[in-house]
Amino acid sequence: MMRSLRPVLLALVVVPACQREAEWSPPQSRSAEQRPTNWDATTRDRLGLPDLRGTTSGQAGGAAAGLQFAGSAPTGWSEQPAQPGRFRDRIWTIGGAPDVECYLTNAVGGGVQQNVARWFGQFGIRDVKPIEALPVVEFAGKPGRLLELSGSFQGKAGYAMLLAFTVAGDSVTTLKMTGPEADVAAHKEEFLALAKGLRAASASPMPEAPPIERGQPMPDGHPPIGGDAKRDTMPPPQPFAAEVPAGWQPVAGTQRLLHHSFGSGGEVYVSQLGGTMRAMLDIWRGEIAGAGQLSEAEFAAVPKVPMLGGQAHLLDVAGDYRSMGGKQIPGGRLLVAAIEQDGAIVFAKLFGTAADVEAQREGFLRFCATLRRNP
Amino acid sequence: MNGPAAHVAPPVAPSPLRAVVDLLASMKLTIVLLLAFGVLTFAGTLAQQHQGLFVVQRDYFESFWVVWDTQMPLPLGRDLTLKVPLLGGYSILLALFVNLVVGGVVRHRWNWRNAGILVAHLGIGLLLVAGWVKLHYSYAGHVALYEGKSTRTMVSFHDFELALLRRDGDRVVERTVPATAFEVAARAPRSVTLDAPDLPFQVVVSGWLENCRPQQKGPMFATDMPVVEDGQGAWFLQSVPPEKERERNTAGCYVTVIEKVGRKEHKAVLHGLDLRPFAEERSPFRFEVEGTTWGLDLRRVVWDLPFAVRLDRFEKSDHPGTMMARDFSSWVTVFDGAAEGRPVHIYMNHPLRSHEHVFFQTNWGPQPGSSMKGPPWWSVFEVAKNPSDAWPKYASYVILLGLLVHFIAKLIRFLNSSTRRATLPEMS
Incomplete structure (x- = not known):
């Protein structure tokens, strides 16, 4: 009896186990009414993601919030279109040094400790220097620190990095240059000059208003402001x-x-x-x-x-x-x-x-x- | 004194075929199968504490077999629980159907005495066939519409598909692959390659996630997931534990399009978020190959309706003093050829039936407690297309007829025998 049942049992085991390979269905034409399609959506829109940069209190991205950096490029450098989606708010390339990348990243979150550890990590260095041990440089009109690293950068040997940064709360603004060691060394002075020459400026299309003087009368209905309040210290909404x-x-x-x-x-x-x-x-x-x-x-x-x-x-x-x-x-x-x-x-x-x-x-x-x- | 010698015939072993028929026709088998189904129902009910309805239905009642995790800890070690293998609903009902056909129809004598039983068995068989047809040839999804909006499509509650779209003027030429092809085969580190001779590229699907959300990768944190950079930013999928209610999951995956000439690659993250009723428009990952615009869209399975339906009005009334809906219904217009359309009122137990599709009123929004407030309202219909939709009704009539014939025949035989017994003494 078992012998006669064998084919049946075999079929019960084999049939469910059979699985067709994945393949496209035959093409079918659909009208726009059946398949309304937006072919021009950005990746952010396509994935339904909010733009986090500039939506918060300076934690992530002053650029979109209205803060931009002005400053002209050193001679021989040329500015490229910004890529804010890649956290590159200004980008420069250097003539004769095609492998050098230099860009400004304004106010990313994560805190200085984590970011410094990350930068060391990009060179495979686990022994992270204390921030206080880094030399002080002027960056965008403020005292900042300069990080210099060299070695294997993201798998590329003989690379170096110059990185000037300032810290405001949890956010860090950086000017970063990476490339072959010789190129980076050759353009270090230009890099420092660029860092020093950058200035934060409002992206608002409104013209700059004069500062509020102590005792100056406010317009009707204007909320009271403290004696030391300035325009740039007003609390955000x-x-x-x-x-x-x-x-x-x-x-x-x-x-x-x-x-x-x-x-x-x-x-x-x-x-x-x-x-x-x-x-x-x-x-x-x-x-x-x-x-x-x-x-x-x-x-x-x-x-x-x-x-x-x-x-x-x-x-x-x-x-x-x-x-x-x-x-x-x-x-x-x-x-x-x-x-x-x-x-x-x-x-x-x-x-x-x-x-x-x-x-x-x-x-x-x-x-x-x-x-x-x-x- | 001695009587004739008793000649006892030696027992003859039944033929294998006969043994199989005897087994399949056995009433004992019926009892065993019904008991197994009782155990399966018990296990499936308990399993719904930890798994959603959809998963339990699929794993317990639409499967050949299932391992029931009783959640009872074993004294053998940590995290070990008692697991019991059970026959799945598919196996049991298939065996029951065979048992019914062989035992109830084939082995029964076809005479007038058994006519009612035979008809009743046919009715039960039809009921089981209806279930099988529904499992394999039906589909169900939903339509969600704001007042004044119309649609010609319905989408699945649970299932996703990958759609390859080619821009063709105002139209779209599409091909699809059900996501079931990726659920196991494309989980990291594996991948599935899709190809067709007439396509100038292959599509490699990888990193399948049953439930996830897309994220933009910033420089301030690390992730173990693959990150795709596309010039607009760096993106990755963050895995989210699957929800018990499967319809709340949103799948995602990574795709790489590899051109057959030149091997150029286009990479993207896909996420199956559906925004109906807010937006029916889809935004595929767009890429260009040989001057043609293509798109890849991970979406809930879409079915075209043979007609358009427009929500004209939605009404709900609440229980007094509460925000709990007591009653809600929708007025829709069906456009299936007639220029002016056909008005239909859909409410509890009164679905719209048209072109083999059934629209049930199932939900509405915005619900109390959400960040949005109505009006305007949207109405949600569960839509099913089931070729065997009406078969259970017909099966019930057949069973009823069979039982009536059987009981009436029994009654007549009883009355005849009683009358005969009552008249015999008088005659003597």
């Missing part, structure tokens, strides 16, 4: 609102959202960035000495708290704190509630001494729970 706990003091002249201070040197603010949750949590943990990166299990176990109608990851790390902008709090503690919404990571960040943070923890969680977007 607040896309978020929340119930602020008693004892938090608003920080004046900040580009961050809902920025407050508390206790002895503690701060709390809201912001948003691109990137992935896992990477951002690790970046924030990097601000606490010795915290290290999260393992898979630790990442999965990160507690959640309500925020913006969803469940936000709550990072809570204690230790010596050193912000991406260089602020240091020995014996500190960091709380970050972060949630992914609309392709961005929206986060509320609180840091201070361990005692201050402990005292503000409940208030911070209420702050997060009541955080909402302004219409």
Whole structure:
């Protein structure tokens, strides 16, 4: 009987296992009504991504927010069209040095520590120098640092990099030149001259208004401004609102959202960035000495708290704190509630001494729970 | 005294064919299959705690076999749970159908006494055939429309397809491949190559993700995923854990178009986001080969309707004092040739049936609690095309007829025998 059943059993095993190779269906013509198609969409539109650059408080991209850099190229250099989508807000090439790339990147997030580590990593160097050890140079009218590296750059041997950067909060503005070592060395002075000559300028089509003088009468209905307020320190429009706990003091002249201070040197603010949750949590943990990166299990176990109608990851790390902008709090503690919404990571960040943070923890969680977007 | 010697014939082994027929016709087999189906239903119901309805239906009831993870921990080690292999719904119902045909129809004597049973068995068989036809030859999707908008297409809730589009004036010439071809074969590090003799290029699909979101790669963070640079930026897909409700997943993949002449490559990230009812227009990844404009679009499977449908009005009423909808319905116009169209009111248990398609009112928006507020409203219809749509109804009539014939025949026989028993003593 089994013998007679064998073909049947074989068919039962073989037939479902057979799988046709993937192949296109025959072509069929469709009308525009059946298949409305936009052939000219940009990649960003095609993928439904918001333009994160310039949507936040200087965290990612002053260029789109209205900040541009003026400055003429050295002799022999020629400017190329900007590629803001590649974070290249100004690009130069050098005649006679076709392999040299030089470009300005305005205000990317991630913090100075992470970015410096990344630049060293591009040359395969794990031993990252402290920022304080880097020489000071003038960059766009501000004191900046100069990083010089050489070796194998992204698999290309005999390469070098010159990188001048300034830091504002979590964001870093850079002028970067890479190319064969000899070419980079030959054009170092021109590079430094370019860095020094660049100036931040408003991209607004409105003409520059004269500065507001102390005691100058304001137009009717103009909101009162503080005695030291200047045009470039006016708070940005607040896309978020929340119930602020008693004892938090608003920080004046900040580009961050809902920025407050508390206790002895503690701060709390809201912001948003691109990137992935896992990477951002690790970046924030990097601000606490010795915290290290999260393992898979630790990442999965990160507690959640309500925020913006969803469940936000709550990072809570204690230790010596050193912000991406260089602020240091020995014996500190960091709380970050972060949630992914609309392709961005929206986060509320609180840091201070361990005692201050402990005292503000409940208030911070209420702050997060009541955080909402302004219409 | 001794009677004639008893001649007992030696047992004759049945032929293999007879043994198979006996097995397939066995009532015991029927009982075993029904019990197996009961166990499968129990397991499938429990599995819905951890998996969505679609996945359970596919893995438990449309499969030949399934391994039921009971979620009961075993004392053998960490994370080990009791897993039980079960026959899938497809196997059980197929076997039941064979059992029904062989046992109920072939082996039954075809006479008037059994007529009702035979008809009832045919009805049950028709019910099973209807299920098989629905599984293999039907499809279902949805249509979502704002008031005043119309469409000629429906899209799948769950399934994706890769569409290759060629610009042909105002028209589009398209070819498609169902995404089932990529779900396993194109998961990293594997890839699937699509080719056709009349195409000047090959398309390599890789990095398939069941649920993901696209991201722009900035210089400030690293990613393990492949990053595609296209002159407008650097892009990658961020994997997102699949949702239990499969329709909430949005698939994505990487594609590389390799020209057959010159081997030039065009790379892109594709993401199957569907924006209906806000936008029906699609934005494919565009590339040019030999002066022709081509596009690649990862999208939910699209079916063309044999008619156009326009949502004229949507109405809902809420339970008093709540934002919970008590009743909602749609007034639509069907354009299937007649210039003015045919008005239809679609509401609960009153679907639109036209050209083998059935439109059920299933949802609406914006829902309370969302960031948007209506009006304007949009209405969502589940649309099914099923050749065997009405067969269960006919099968029920056949079963009813068979049982009626059988019971009436039984009743007549009973009455006849009772009458005979009652009259026999009087005669004696």
